[in-house]
Amino acid sequence: MTQIVLQHYTRPAARRHLWVGLLMAVIALLFALEQGLNWFAAHPAAANGLQASLLAGLATGLGAIPVLFMRRPQERLMAPLLGLAGGMMLAASLFSLLAPAVQIVASSDAPALLGALTAFALMAGAAAMQQLDQRMPHEHVETLGETGRPAQLGLVVAAIAIHNLPEGLAVGVASAAGVDHGMSLGIALQNIPEGWIVASALLVLGTGPVRAALIALATGLVEPVGGLFGVVASTLAGATLPIALAAAAGAMLWVVSHELIPASHQPGRAGAGTAGLVAGFAIMTSLASVF
Secondary structure, eight states: OHHHHHHHHTSHHHHHHHHHHHHHHHHHHHHHHHHHHHHHHHOHHHHHHHHHHHHHHHHHHHHHGGGGTTOSOOHHHHHHHHHHHHHHHHHHIIIIIIHHHHHHHHTSSOHHHHHHHHHHHHHHHHHHHHHHHHHSOOOOGGGTTTSSSOOOHHHHHHHHHHHHHHHHHHHHHHHHHTOOTTHHHHHHHHHHHHHHHHHHHHHHTTOOHHHHHHHHHHHHTHHHHHHHHHHHHHHHHGGGHHHHHHHHHHHHHHHIIIIIHHHHTOTTTHHHHHHHHHHHHHHHHHHHHHO
């Protein structure tokens, strides 16, 4: 493709066509940006959801800052930190996603039908994450060095992206629906130690501290991408809002069950992992009570 562009660019007539094409692309991009801003202006709840997912993602970069000074966290801290993240995500799924969904279903005109669809959406959200996990090559930061072969940086980053996507989706859906109940703050808080873990894992791969922190920040910015899907789904859902909430909850529960709990309950660390999980759940319980 590059060679084709260069060949055409050497001809004066084709050069004008190239500039016209670039100008049309810029105009189309500006038009799409204007329409997007107008849509968010007309849907302030959706704008709040996108902003909440962006702030939650930026917290990952904030948590990566310690690698510039302290480098890798002590091994004994890994289990409780991972458990803490799991407990907070588990509680967020319950308080900010499933509980509001059940309340909406109970007050609907067809609770039996909507309840069945909501339960199906919960399982579909988990199944979608399972398919993404199977089809997208990746390598988890928690298992670095256990396979006996060097890990690839791209595969580790892909694993982090898979983890962050449902977080952004859940924050976007809950915030846009007005049922956040402290979820965005809780996810941001648990992203801080998560950013430290991610950046320190990149150090193991030979990445420099500054680059590791920047990559951790970049992976956190996957959350606004998920948040964008979440706010659009929540805004357009209407009467089917419980389905969107349940699908996001299913995705979150998959991450907790498939990644965080097993990683925090390695042999000899189960007690610390469980303590972290309970502490995380307690923190989200307090946030849900306040908000």
